[in-house]
Amino acid sequence: MKKRMKKLGALTLAAVSAVSMVACGSGNNATGANPEAGANGASGNSAYDTLVVGTQSMEGVFNPYFYSSAYDNQVLDAVFSSICSLDPDGVLVDESGHVEVEEKDGKYIYTVSLQEGLVFSDGEPVTIDDVISFYYVCADPTYDGMSTIGTLDIEGMADYKKSAAVLWKALATAGKDNTDFTSWDEATQTKFWEEDLPSAGEKFAQEIVDYCVANGYCDDATNVAAAAPNWGFEVAEGATALDFWNVMVDAYDGDILTLSATETAGSSIGDLLDASYAEVIELAAVDTITGIQKIDDLTCTVTFNSPNISADKQIAWIPIMPSHYYTFTKGDLSGCRDKNNAPLGSGEYIFESYDNNIVTLRANENYFRGCPKIPNLKIQAVDEEVKVDLVLNSEIDITDPSASLEIIDQLNQNSDIASYSLVDNPGYGYIGINAERVSDINVRKGLMCLMNREPAVKSYYGDLGVVIERPMTPTLAEYPDDATAYYTYDPAKALEYFEAAGYAKDANGKLCKNGEQLKITVGIGEASSHPSTPILTQMANDMADMGAELVVNDLQFSVLSPMVKGGELDMWVMAWGNSTDCDLTQMFGSEGGTNYQRYYDPKLDAIQAEILKTVDFDARKALVAEELDMIMEAAVYMPVYQRKNMEIYNEVTFNTSTLPAETTTYFNYDDQYQVLEMR
């Protein structure tokens, strides 16, 4: 179903950070009056007492620790306030607290402080413990939510995270020669290394061999020597599965955990071991993260081992969650988990109920910036296709349809009923190429020269989207605005590249190299009504003319995503969203978790490390431009478009003059609920 797809698509855009920013505000807001003027107006005269915000299908996990849907988070935004938030320019500013950094002996100490006199909506005072508990929950060994705080290089963080683990992982990490038997006895360890691990390892290796047979890479399940090369290992002729395992262990220098995670053909080592090895054991009595220190009731410090240009956002742009309500002990987060349907915070509104697809909220009298003027806020899940009609029929007041030229036409014809705003989406759409599957750079460059982006983006988005030339969202200040097209559409040039790669037309008119036709498989999510669709159509046509083949797979997002991650596609179409800083190591670094193009370049890593340490903006911007050029030269990422986000407001029921004076990518109506008014 289309609607579902869009929703899942939007999950791509789900937050980078643990906190908020769902819909991203408005720039050229038609009314644009000063919110203060509205703030003085008489709220008692409003004919309506309920603001209805239209969003998409929620999952009902209203818990900052565990939510995964951006739409659930929209509710959390109203219920929780954070230490700091973003201002219209995307700069971190104080909200209910303040954060400061100082460098000392190569470490970076962030001091987080809270305002005095804050209370939660249940009347309890807010203290720094409520902030510290957030870090602890996210760092818990059993935490499975989306927050990445546990991965930060905070002093003592790693020790805390590793202080409890399942037994086999602990044994594997401790190593064969471990002599510390506080958490397990010697017999267990000996048995593990001498008997159980080798036998599990043998199964593990056999599974790989079986996988190779099942997929036709080799034809005999007993011939380990033939299967191993498919996995990138060499074993002697006539070797057994156990030998194969030992070769792998040696290749990983005995790092069983990484081996298990990287080489698996289905099961991890833990699956193949006895169930008793899956027990969680306490490894060390580490009950605190040494880098997080409480100073007084309203202040704490967080010490980072290394510089990180987004550390302040990571630790200060978090919701304040009452520790007396979200209770936990190390290793047991059930006291937090069972609050999914009853969030409690210090934000503008108090959560009342969620049923019939509607979240009902009521104004929080204790909100530190004053009680919101609209007594009731309702957030309703609605169908993407009818968002505009719902506003025009006055069923909802504010919503965010995906912008199109026709919607703008329709709204312009009804300007007395609805107004709208457009802001740049902090993300971009791109076409990626897997550098391992398409290893010849000339082929990749040839493909790049076949992407005719302008007509597609122009007719799909009109003024609502622009073609971008570098793989980074232009909403970031570091984006090189003067960048020009790296590869222009030119089939003749593409053919030259293919020929340079060694491809030539054979007798049947096929573009072949070593007897194999040039064939590229590309994946796209929901192709009908996708701006990149015409690009691929044209590409397929041009390639067919050359004697090559482009196989286009139209996939559900939930299928596309694992295929891209698993490196099963030569080329794919996707989008990134909610980028808040210019750190591209995850996407382009050798160690990056989302380096789906599988292009590894030490020079790129070096420049990225340099960028992260460069505090001076102009110098950083220059480095970023250089980095982006390197990525373009590698021909693995073709940026396609950056679109605009739209928000529409009901002029009949809602007082649009109380909207923010300037709504931007980073700041919109839901950042100032307390001053909004109805008509």
Next chain:
Amino acid sequence: MSDNKELLERNLKEQDEFEKNQVIMTPGQLIAKRFFRNKLACFGLGVIIVMVLFCAIGPIISPYGEYEIFYFDVNTNAEVRMDKVSGNPNLGVLVKAPISASHWLGTDADGRDVLTRLMYGGRISLTVGLVVVGIELVIGILLGGIAGYYGGAVDMIIMRLCEIFYCLPFVPIMLILSSLFVGYGISPQKKIYFIMIVMGVLYWASVARNVRAQILSLREMEYMQAAESTGIKTWRKILKHLVPNTIPIIILIATMDIGSVILTESVLSFLGVGIAWPYASWGNMANVVTDSIILKNYPNIWAPPSLLILFTVLAFNFIGDGMRDAFDPRMKR
């Protein structure tokens, strides 16, 4: 008196004629006669013939490709075809173009000719209907026949298998399997065939049940007992006596199911797992109705595929109804 005589003669004559007719008509002719008495059924037959011609001949006549997109020059507004794009920087894709001499039904949201896609889409939709029904019939008749004829443990096992398939939720399974096809690298062209196979396999249960029931009741008929007593071979019994008598119900199921399969394909397309882009089917063309902007402003995009589905499925239903009435020998009215 003469009146009476005349009347008597006329009666006799009528009776003769009647008997003559009775004698001449084979059962097939009788069925055909009853079938063609049903005006809706005749209408249905006509519609199907037209549709088949449209889809078979149409693509040969059409000057455009199934998934050819059209561009236009931003400055001159002139239409540019796909192979003439190179080197022109001022192009836009000709999306949602109105009805014109070059595009009789305009172009769709991706800039492709609607009429041409209707022809290709019809081929797919009708093929899907025929193939799926073919598969379900083969499996259903075979298993249903075996179960009905042999009975006992075989019947028990096959009928339980039927129940298992009855309990499998169609939509979730199609959604999951469809993503599996892609996961295992099945190309879009081949995906169509896999979808047809899966649908056929998921649908056989009701055919098997019907065939089994029919065979069960036939086995009890006197003529079967007579055949039994003559001592003929089992396969001859099945082929000569049982199978011909199940044909009416099989034809009936087939006509009815073709329509519903075409509809199911459209629902699958709506859910994003039907016939894969860039190929057209009436189903995936019709599901643009959910886009309220297209629904309001571009009837040339959504109405034609919807009407074709409506007429085709309706036609198959009419034919099915007509057949049932025609086959039923008890229908004397």
Next chain:
Amino acid sequence: MRKYIIKRILISILVLLGVSIILYTVARSVPGDYVTNITAGNQNITPEMEAQMREQYGLDKGLVEGYVDWLVDALHGDFGTSFVYQRPVAQVIKEYMAPTLALSGIALTLEVILAIPFGIWAARKQYSMTDYTIVAIALMGISLPSFFFASILRIVFSIKLGWLPISGMLTARMNYQGFDLFLDYARHFVLPIVVFVITGVGSMLRYVRTNMLEVLSADYVRTARAKGLPEHKVIYKHAFRNTLIPIVTLIGGMIPALFSGAVITEGIFSLEGLGNVALKAVYNGDIPYLMGFNMFIAVLTLLGTLVADVLYAVVDPRVRY
């Protein structure tokens, strides 16, 4: 009779086992799992975090081990916790049951009310204009996909005319109480129910008509006519009563449809019912919910056929077990 029912139930358990094996295998063989879905697009998720999450959700287990675990828990009455909703599956089903039951319950009742008289009428006037009209109209409803009717009705009655709400189950702006609340629900359910009826009444009507035609040509009806009984007596006393038997089986078969919901209709009108939730579960790879819900429907399906067979025996004294 009791022996028969017990035997049927025992056999049904075997069938359910088969269904659950197929379902689990299919559900687990999807290329992407829940963890991949929720972490997609998040640039900061590390492979270690993913592995950890997979372990938490039990997705690191093999197919057979996973199924056995599921089966053991299910036999203890524990269908697990839905990944998406983070609540027990049984509780999720209970929570979202009301809209689906209301929608399909009312719609199916209306279908029966419409199908029976019109089906009989059409059968009595076979090959007449009345017959053609009734059949043609009814069949049109089953000749177009439900998303088509839903979209068309919505654009006419909600968007253009503004008579009915566009989607959802309640008017969010109003805080209705009591009878007004009920009326508000009712207004939101009108269009979905109409769509449900349009797309469902055709096959039922045809079923009634066919059975009626069969009965009308039966010997006892001819006898009744020959006796000179008034036509309405022939129809309602002799003919109709005998069509009740197949109709009862049909209604028995409708029991699962009460709960499985109309995926498309619920989706288009944003009704948060079981159909919608099930679809979401498929897209997200929510295996516990998929298994729990579909097994629930399978149980109902088997129960439906059993009830139909038993009712058959009750209505038709000739049937013996």
